[in-house]
Amino acid sequence: MPIPTIYTENRKVYIIDQTLLPIEKKYIEIKDKKEMWDAIKRLKIRGAPAIGIAAAFGVWLGVRNFKGSFNEFMKRFEEVCSYLATSRPTAVNLFWAIDRMKNLISKSNTENVEELKELIFNEARNMIDEDNMVCRAIGENGVSLIKDGYSLITHCNAGGLATAMYGTALAPIYIAKERGYNIHVWVDETRPLLQGARITAFELVEADIPATLITDNMAAFVMYQGRVNMAIVGADRIAANGDTANKIGTLGLAILAKEFGVPFYVAAPISTIDLKTKEGIDIPIEERGPDEIIKGFGKQTAPSNINVYNPAFDVTPARYISGIITEKGIITPPYRENIQKLFS
């Protein structure tokens, strides 16, 4: 059973602090909207679907102690939503979750503030259950692409810790394991914040799935050696034409996969598809501070006054993607038409 990323107990919200992994498995209580904003910004909770759920709980934390009139409540609610929306820009699930809360409130037919707070809390909790079902369905759909004996490669962490529990890119791998397949996973370390080494490697070891950690610049060589049958990654935002933003380094992996004839799949819930974003170039890409590169994890490895460019994500053009595995099935090219069909 994968470990939960976020849960509630006695109306308290807890997350596993992913900045401490793999050394420490520690749950922390998030008490207010500021703490949730901070947890998202600092990657204590990360991964597109998990960020969405975190934002949903953040909305509740931001209004739960509110006392006042309906109009004052609505003002506070809007402020909290706008505030949380500034935490990270790329994963569309954050905005999807906030919009979902806004729709919930605008469609509700009560002006009773306590009832509205309760609706928000229940919606956030439902998102956890839904995410579990969605990820399970992604896994069931994705496992059809995996054959017994396969060696897969993944980048960053799109496992249980990037969602409520099961993951997207790792879900088909977990199901393959359940079915007794003999599989192996190459884990890209994922510079600069090492989500592959710290989180994916941790998850796969916990799940007893054979895995080998490599630094990002080794992926080309293992593909050249013919040791990879399939690449599978998650997504932070998929544009209407299938172009996909995911952790920096994904684009390089996709280009390598094409060169070496390795099928390259993206696994994501349909909440990660953003029809309002026409193509990849329109996706806002988060840039993070220089210290993550100059002195990652506290050790200085470059002159402190060197210029640094640190985009947290890149965009893989749709032409490199063999298929997008969703809970509703596997989308194949032509993406613009087939994504449109899925939504209509």
Ligand code: MRU
């Ligand atoms: O910066 P992070 O750790 O939030 O980046 C996470 C990723 O890029 C994941 O691959 C993506 O969010 C998909 S998670 C199912």
